[in-house]
Amino acid sequence: MRSLFIIFLLSVTVIPGISAQEVSVQELISMVKYEHFSIDTLMKKKGYRLMQKDIDSVSSQYYYSNLQRIENGPSWVRALSYVDLNLKDVSSRVLTYRTYNRDEYVKLLTAMLGIGYKTKETFEFKDASHTIFTNGAQEIRVKTTNNKMEDGRKVKTYEFELGR
Numbered sequence: 633m634r635s636l637f638i639i640f641l642l643s644v645t646v647i648p649g650i651s652a653q654e655v656s657v658q659e660l661i662s663m664v665k666y667e668h669f670s671i672d673t674l675m676k677k678k679g680y681r682l683m684q685k686d687i688d689s690v691s692s693q694y695y696y697s698n699l700q701r702i703e704n705g706p707s708w709v710r711a712l713s714y715v716d717l718n719l720k721d722v723s724s725r726v727l728t729y730r731t732y733n734r735d736e737y738v739k740l741l742t743a744m745l746g747i748g749y750k751t752k753e754t755f756e757f758k759d760a761s762h763t764i765f766t767n768g769a770q771e772i773r774v775k776t777t778n779n780k781m782e783d784g785r786k787v788k789t790y791e792f793e794l795g796r
Contacts, residue, residue, distance in 0.1 A: 653678040653700075654736050655712060655729055657743040657792075661770060663714070664727055664796045668692070675712060692716045708733045726795040737776075737790035744772060770794060 655678065663671050672682065675696045684695040697711040714727040731737060749765040749772065756762070760777040775791040 654710070654731075654739070657740055657747065657772075660727065660729055660772075660792060660794060663712075664725055664770075664794055668694070668716070671714070680710075680712065690717060690719055708736075710736075724796060726793065729792045731790050732787060734788065734790070740790075740792060741774070 659674065663674070666674075671694070675682070678698075680696040680698045682694065683697045684693070686693040693713070693715045695711065695713040697709065700708040700710070709732055711730045712727070713730075714725055716725050717723065731740075744765055748767045750767070751763060752766045752771065753764045754762065759779075760775050763774045765772045765774065771794065773791075773793040775789075775793065777789045777791070779787045779789055781787055
């Protein structure tokens with residue numbers, strides 16, 4: 633078991649050329665409509681790793697993650713997860729992209745505004761600020777959360793959630 637953990641750790645941190653890449657707003661919008669195979673291919677090309685997969689008779693859940701290490705700088709974790717629900721004649725997907733990088737968050741917001749998204753609603757819930765953006769056809773919920781770490785530090789999480 634310990635050797636598997638060491639192999640995993642090396643594969644995430646040492647193998648050259650493996651680093652997480654940002655996912656664009658256009659890719660997120662497209663992924664809502666993609667088949668699983670297309671999402672899996674895109675995420676693997678971007679250096680993400682499928683960390684968890686749960687499938688039962690009515691739902692499929694996938695979680696991708698990767699770590700971007702920057703020499704002489706912070707490391708960044710990004711994650712993409714989605715759930716597909718299939719009940720008789722109804723199917724839906726909820727997709728969430730999470731980053732801890734404020735610059736990436738601002739870049740994604742700027743891209744959303746650039747393609748016509750406007751603020752529809754804002755509200756606070758627990759430790760999170762929620763803003764719902766819409767372009768008239770698709771909504772994207774942007775959630776900013778302050779997470780308190782065990783050592784007392786606060787780390788912000790930025791999530792972009794959309795669905796069909």
